[in-house]
Amino acid sequence: MIKSVRPLLRGSTYSGALFAYCGALASLPLLPVAMLPTLAWPSAPYGVQLVLTLLLWVVLIGVAGLARTTRRVLIASARRLLRVPLPDPVAARRPASPSGAGPSPTAPAPVPVPAPDPAADRWRTPLWLLLHVALGWAGALVSGLLLLASLTLPLGAEAGLSLFGRSVRVVGGWQSWAVALGCVLPAATVCVVVTNALRWSAPKLLGPSPAEQLALAAERELALAERNRLAHELHDSIGHTLTATTIQAAVAGEVLSADPVAARAALRSIEESARAALEDLDYVLGVLREQEAETAPTRTLADLPELLDRLRHAGAVVEPELSGELTQVQGTLSRAAYRILQEGLTNALRHGAGGPVEVRVAAAADRLELSVVNRTGAGASAGTGAGTGRGAFPTSGHGLPGLAERVRLLHGEIEAGPVGPQHWRLAVRLPVRLPA
Structure with missing residues (x-):
């Protein structure tokens, strides 16, 4: 029981969730650009417009992940907020002798190592960025609704739930306080799930590839x-x-x-x-x-x-x-x-x-x-x-x-x-x- 509650008490859990939510917010400036084709085609059905906007939005987020600066920022942020030990990206360069005087007489000849191939590994950053944004939006919406319910129910708001033909309605009183407190725990659990998902995927998608290793x-x-x-x-x-x-x-x-x-x-x-x-x-x-x-x-x-x-x-x-x-x-x-x-x-x-x-x-x-x-x-x-x-x-x-x-x-x-x-x-x- 104590082990299951311990992640809810760690500050790194909520800093990781904040990192995910910031990724969702960072994708918002791309949404108006993704809506331009639908604005140019106002006669299209609403479902087509929605799908076209979402697809273009995903493409724009993936293109933003191709930039080397994006990967460096994501790695630095993941190290700081997710507490994931990620090395800096390896640049394809030929190491030079610090003395500037040529090869060292006591240094062994370097073993030929294939230089990192940015084109082969570049897809990993857009994939992680899409996962980052998706988890950020899902976590923000779910935890946001739960927290909103926990704040408004004690103030007299009404809440109802219908399932399999049965309905339950909460109107004020001690029931509203109990439901409000019950919403806090799921909201914190969402933060744990989002943070752990990002921590699990960061080394695989943001970490060094075999060539970089x-x-x-x-x-x-x-x-x-x-x-x-x-x-x-x-x-x-x-x-x-x-x-x-x-x-x-x-x-x-x-x-x-x-x-x-x-x-x-x-x-x-x-x-x-x-x-x-x-x-x-x-x-x-x-x-x-x-x-x-x-x-x-x-x-x-x-x-x-x-x-x-x-x-x-x-x-x-x-x-x-x-x-x-x-x-x-x-x-x-x-x-x-x-x-x-x-x-x-x-x-x-x-x-x-x-x-x-x-x-x-x-x-x-x-x-x-x-x-x-x-x-x-x-x-x-x-x-x-x-x-x-x-x-x-x-x-x-x-x-x-x-x-x-x-x-x-x-x-x-x-x-x-x-x-x-x-x-x-x-x-x-x-x-x-x-x-x-």
């Missing part, structure tokens, strides 16, 4: 892939900056009195590194907040000399070996190569045991080869980076796994491991696609 899933997949890429970018940039600035600060503290010029150079390098990291952080946070960043920081192989200079200011001895036409490495491959070298050099500083760091970049016609070699210390455990000394990569974290994932998505090869008793080598080979 696939498009929404594809958008969510691309968003997750982009956030994963941003996590890689943030790890590479901030991790490198923190490692380099820590070492540079230690160097500046040691030579502050003996060599002020070197200390100032180290502090200047800290400032430049921090500024570059802040640019990356500002861009990533802007994307995560779904705000469009002003500029996307795109580090490429052209920025490699600046990266090596910062390492030298940190006290590292870097021995670069660059060969081939590096200018032919462009776009995604160049950005990924920079991040790979940055991660390798950062881990060489963080986990290495001093000594020179050999950096090799060789660009051939069909491949790009990258390698970073550094000392690991006499006590390093081969292949693990653990032991009494320090290895080139940590045993946990996102450094080496992130690099492996980046290289895999670029269809390349990666090798990371000890070379001899005291060196660690990171080697990456990536295929090169010449620009057309």
